[in-house]
Amino acid sequence: MSPPAKSSAMQRRDFLKATAAGFGTTAALALPGCATMGGGSSRKVVIVGGGYGGATAAKYVRMWSNGGIDVSLVEPNPEFISCPMSNLVIGGSRDLAFITVSYDNLPGRHGVKVVRDAATTIDTGKRTVGLAGGGVLPYDRLILSPGIEFMWDKVPGLDNADAQAKVLHAWKAGPQTVALRKQLEAMPDGGVYVLSIPVAPYRCPPGPYERACQVAWYLRRAKPRSKVLILDGNPDVTSKAALFRKAWAEEYKGIVEYRGNHVLTDVDVATKTAKFEVQDDVRADVLNVVPPQRAGAIAREAEVVTANDRWCDVDFLTFESVQVRNVHVLGDAIQVAAGMPKSGHMANQHAKVCAAAVVALLSGQPPNPSPVLNNTCYSMITDKDSIHVCSVHQWDKDKKTLLPVPGAGGVSPAMSELEGIYAFAWAKNIWADTLA
Amino acid sequence: MRLIEVVVAVLLAPVAAVAAAQAPDPNLARDLAATCASCHGTDGVSQGGTVSLAGMAKDNIVRKMQEFKSGTKPATIMHQLAKGYSDEQITLIAGWFAAQKVGK
Numbered sequence: 001m002s003p004p005a006k007s008s009a010m011q012r013r014d015f016l017k018a019t020a021a022g023f024g025t026t027a028a029l030a031l032p033g034c035a036t037m038g039g040g041s042s043r044k045v046v047i048v049g050g051g052y053g054g055a056t057a058a059k060y061v062r063m064w065s066n067g068g069i070d071v072s073l074v075e076p077n078p079e080f081i082s083c084p085m086s087n088l089v090i091g092g093s094r095d096l097a098f099i100t101v102s103y104d105n106l107p108g109r110h111g112v113k114v115v116r117d118a119a120t121t122i123d124t125g126k127r128t129v130g131l132a133g134g135g136v137l138p139y140d141r142l143i144l145s146p147g148i149e150f151m152w153d154k155v156p157g158l159d160n161a162d163a164q165a166k167v168l169h170a171w172k173a174g175p176q177t178v179a180l181r182k183q184l185e186a187m188p189d190g191g192v193y194v195l196s197i198p199v200a201p202y203r204c205p206p207g208p209y210e211r212a213c214q215v216a217w218y219l220r221r222a223k224p225r226s227k228v229l230i231l232d233g234n235p236d237v238t239s240k241a242a243l244f245r246k247a248w249a250e251e252y253k254g255i256v257e258y259r260g261n262h263v264l265t266d267v268d269v270a271t272k273t274a275k276f277e278v279q280d281d282v283r284a285d286v287l288n289v290v291p292p293q294r295a296g297a298i299a300r301e302a303e304v305v306t307a308n309d310r311w312c313d314v315d316f317l318t319f320e321s322v323q324v325r326n327v328h329v330l331g332d333a334i335q336v337a338a339g340m341p342k343s344g345h346m347a348n349q350h351a352k353v354c355a356a357a358v359v360a361l362l363s364g365q366p367p368n369p370s371p372v373l374n375n376t377c378y379s380m381i382t383d384k385d386s387i388h389v390c391s392v393h394q395w396d397k398d399k400k401t402l403l404p405v406p407g408a409g410g411v412s413p414a415m416s417e418l419e420g421i422y423a424f425a426w427a428k429n430i431w432a433d434t435l436a
Numbered sequence: 437m438r439l440i441e442v443v444v445a446v447l448l449a450p451v452a453a454v455a456a457a458q459a460p461d462p463n464l465a466r467d468l469a470a471t472c473a474s475c476h477g478t479d480g481v482s483q484g485g486t487v488s489l490a491g492m493a494k495d496n497i498v499r500k501m502q503e504f505k506s507g508t509k510p511a512t513i514m515h516q517l518a519k520g521y522s523d524e525q526i527t528l529i530a531g532w533f534a535a536q537k538v539g540k
Contacts, residue, residue, distance in 0.1 A: 392520020408520035425485020
């Protein structure tokens with residue numbers, strides 16, 4: 001890929017001014033009652049990816065434009081399957097149906113055009129998205145919420161479909177989630193489940209540690225002689241460290257073992273052996289590798305991957321790419337600001353800042369000059385008990401970025417059943433806020 | 437552009453100018469309240485398990501948030517989140533939710 005020409009800050013400001021001037025009169029189209037009068041002249045927003053970021057953006061652009069902006073959501077999967085709570089499916093206390101939500105309310109209640117297809121090409125000059133099925137969608141503004149793709153070249157033994165069907169990641173909820181559950185069910189009592197965690201940043205920092213807890217919860221009851229071995233590429237637990245360590249030392253004493261500084265270099269699929277930069281090889285009965293990650297492939301196609309050849313830098317006032325005009329990026333694919341985890345909750349919050357900005361910009365208004373985000377992340381320790389981490393992020397006008405508010409946020413004092421109840425309430429509410 | 441759009445735009449222009457002078461961002465309260473919606477439901481209409489904020493009295497929301505902030509009201513998480521919002525932001529959020537219809 002040849003690097004695209006970068007637009008300077010000056011060009012960008014001029015463009016925004018021009019946009020504001022040029023689109024000023026179309027503001028009338030976004031007014032209630034006038035929306036349907038716009039007919040074919042209404043502004044078009046195309047959203048790629050129907051996860052926590054993309055689906056939320058689709059709903060809120062429609063809501064906040066009073067139906068005045070035409071929104072197409074491109075998503076190949078027939079249903080939304082949540083990564084948050086998917087570790088409970090692997091542990092066996094919930095099934096896949098519990099974490100599956102229909103897309104039907106987006107068209108039914110909000111008038112989103114859900115396009116069941118995959119975006120394969122993006123022409124940022126002509127402002128069009130090409131679909132695998134052959135269709136072409138024009139846009140005034142494009143919102144990419146592409147999630148992650150795995151960097152298989154970092155784990156050469158897994159760089160083929162056959163290997164990936166045997167050594168699972170289950171880091172995108174769906175068939176892999178169910179397949180990992182089946183591997184655990186087939187594992188003999190006394191077996192070792194090995195979980196490899198990549199060096200940060202990766203999707204959902206506490207997710208692997210929650211998974212270790214859920215697998216331990218299952219093994220304790222069904223296969224009590226079995227072990228969970230966490231081999232972390234990071235030097236220490238990256239999120240809620242004290243709380244997870246306490247769970248492994250007390251709740252899952254004798255079942256879970258944690259080893260840091262295990263940077264995975266390769267896997268021998270036939271013998272389920274994990275290989276590391278420094279440490280000795282480890283053989284597993286069930287080997288679960290969460291590979292290193294980068295922004296989903298379509299971000300590369302749009303030439304918005306600007307950070308370390310992995311993530312997309314955005315202007316946090318609008319979530320517009322710093323490099324390509326009229327293209328916004330949400331969710332796990334972005335280069336985060338300080339203290340911002342790659343989480344579903346965060347993607348939902350990115351989407352609302354972006355939706356407000358897109359509606360404003362397409363109506364000739366300036367975006368909100370002081371956006372706020374929060375993060376709330378529960379991790380299930382058992383089938384009922386949970387812990388959380390939370391934070392609030394405010395715009396810093398001098399540093400021109402989002403920063404965590406000092407003194408706000410924090411973690412649970414200990415795991416509790418009450419927080420478990422709130423964790424399920426969180427899921428129910430954010431699924432509805434994103435999709436209903 | 438069609439005539440009706442020109443007419444609407446011209447008629448609205450002075451209104452928009454006044455609004456812009458008084459409130460730099462008319463949607464600030466809406467945008468702030470949307471940060472609560474992930475857990476408390478879109479427009480503050482909860483799906484259950486968290487408090488519905490839609491239609492709750494403004495003073496009530498402000499008071500509860502201040503109690504969370506000061507630590508006088510026990511909580512699992514709201515005491516940590518409330519500290520992230522300024523008093524002005526809490527007032528805007530409370531006013532916005534108070535104006536929402538219950539059971540929408």
